Amino acid sequence: QPVKMWSGRFREPLDRTFEQWQRSFPFDWRLLAQEVAASAAHARAIAAAGVLTPEELVHMLAGLTRVGERVLNWSNRISATSGQIDYEVSDAQVGAAIVASAPQAEDIHHFVELELTKEVGGLALKLHTGRSRNEQIATDMRLFVRGAMDLTILDLIEWANALLTLAEQAGEAVMPGFTHLQRAEPVLIAHWLQAYVSMLERDLSRFADARARMNFCPLGSGAIAGATLKLDRTIAAQALGFTAPTANSMDATSDRDFMLDFAQASSTLGVHISRFAEEITLYATNEFAFIELPEAFSTGSSAMPQKKNPDLTELARGKSARLLGASTALSTLVKGLPLAYNKDLQEGQEQIFDIADTLAGLLSVLPNFTRALKFKTANLRIAAETGYLNAMAAATYLSNKGVPFRKAHEIVGNAVRMGLEKGVELNALSLEDLRTLSAAFDADVFDAISLKATLDCHDVTGGTATHQVATALAAARLRISHL
Ligand code: ARG
Numbered sequence: 001q002p003v004k005m006w007s008g009r010f011r012e013p014l015d016r017t018f019e020q021w022q023r024s025f026p027f028d029w030r031l032l033a034q035e036v037a038a039s040a041a042h043a044r045a046i047a048a049a050g051v052l053t054p055e056e057l058v059h060m061l062a063g064l065t066r067v068g069e070r071v072l073n074w075s076n077r078i079s080a081t082s083g084q085i086d087y088e089v090s091d092a093q094v095g096a097a098i099v100a101s102a103p104q105a106e107d108i109h110h111f112v113e114l115e116l117t118k119e120v121g122g123l124a125l126k127l128h129t130g131r132s133r134n135e136q137i138a139t140d141m142r143l144f145v146r147g148a149m150d151l152t153i154l155d156l157i158e159w160a161n162a163l164l165t166l167a168e169q170a171g172e173a174v175m176p177g178f179t180h181l182q183r184a185e186p187v188l189i190a191h192w193l194q195a196y197v198s199m200l201e202r203d204l205s206r207f208a209d210a211r212a213r214m215n216f217c218p219l220g221s222g223a224i225a226g227a228t229l230k231l232d233r234t235i236a237a238q239a240l241g242f243t244a245p246t247a248n249s250m251d252a253t254s255d256r257d258f259m260l261d262f263a264q265a266s267s268t269l270g271v272h273i274s275r276f277a278e279e280i281t282l283y284a285t286n287e288f289a290f291i292e293l294p295e296a297f298s299t300g301s302s303a304m305p306q307k308k309n310p311d312l313t314e315l316a317r318g319k320s321a322r323l324l325g326a327s328t329a330l331s332t333l334v335k336g337l338p339l340a341y342n343k344d345l346q347e348g349q350e351q352i353f354d355i356a357d358t359l360a361g362l363l364s365v366l367p368n369f370t371r372a373l374k375f376k377t378a379n380l381r382i383a384a385e386t387g388y389l390n391a392m393a394a395a396t397y398l399s400n401k402g403v404p405f406r407k408a409h410e411i412v413g414n415a416v417r418m419g420l421e422k423g424v425e426l427n428a429l430s431l432e433d434l435r436t437l438s439a440a441f442d443a444d445v446f447d448a449i450s451l452k453a454t455l456d457c458h459d460v461t462g463g464t465a466t467h468q469v470a471t472a473l474a475a476a477r478l479r480i481s482h483l
Helices: 016-022 025-048 054-074 091-101 108-126 133-170 189-214 233-239 249-254 257-283 311-335 343-372 377-385 391-400 405-422 431-437 451-456 466-481
Strands: 174-179 182-188
Touching (some): 025 054, 025 108, 108 133, 133 249, 182 189, 182 377, 311 343, 377 451, 451 466
């Protein structure tokens, strides 16, 4: 067997430095499971076309299975004692072992062919009949991205449920809502938390939507123009769980939209994670003092003994930058490429792996961190009750009494000014004081601007009135349980 998959027309050996530099095996070893599965699907298709006898197919499939298992076992991923995946062995260690074992492998496709030859001898050389690495890498990456999206969806559901549980536990506890980072109106803590659940629900739908759009099988597309064998492409598509074969071979071998979709959905999710992280970081400061950081998810300072730092949320905010960066890198990579396959596309793989790792890492800590958050409800209540956060409720009270809202706004603005001068909240002004500003004020104003009424006047779908929030939480829980 020649050392390269393509050495026939070459007379000179490759420059050593170039050869190492252009290899993708040091990172695309991660596509081992996908490459084995796609190869098995292709074997079924060429067997149906008569290239392999039924016995050869059985032999080939068993060989491919052994390649996958053997490689993983021998890289020590699977514990010899328990048979379970040993998480003490890092991905990097697994990869290093696999890569070191095959210095001659150019990429994962070459590697699997070499390994299969060890398993089934010359029969392995028939596997490449009618296929090209261009369709293989397009298929492997689709399978990888599909798997990463499935994991992300499960992780997001868990985090969304953790946020909903925290919201339910918060009950009717209040906090100030901010606009311009200035206190605006009181809201239920549960309402604030559900804002993030809404973002995650959109993220979930973006991933599900992208998954459905990309779930088509490139196998049978050949190098560019379609397989050189009359293959029944539905065989491979079905074997790999795809909806159907792709429609155009030039598109299928050069399309990376599914990677862009995944990257863009991930970067939007990253934006949401980062906003959440920013709020927690802010609210955990002594200046806000709204949240007690869980010690199990915080770190100290080697220099300042008093510190408890919000490293989790800071890192989460930072990691989102990688997601945005990867998305930009991928769009930039593809945008100038003529059809069809170009080797530039190899550069996209590491961005996708980094996105998948970054998301898996973020979503491995966020649910438990969320469960461990403690609100300083007394401080939150004081912050919600002071600073004239009931001014809009007061204006609404006047408008309910027939004062046009624009006038009511002006009157309550004057009342706020009066309160500021006296150093008291609106509730602490006397009725006589208020009546100097408008005869529409009555004794019932004090009920109308109480904290409870200030919340409950927002009695619309999606508003922070107590019963609306309870209904919204239950509805979100139900929607998510159906995913
Ligand atoms: N390692 C290559 C990649 O990731 C596989 C496809 C190579 N195809 C080719 N014609 N050189 O893109």
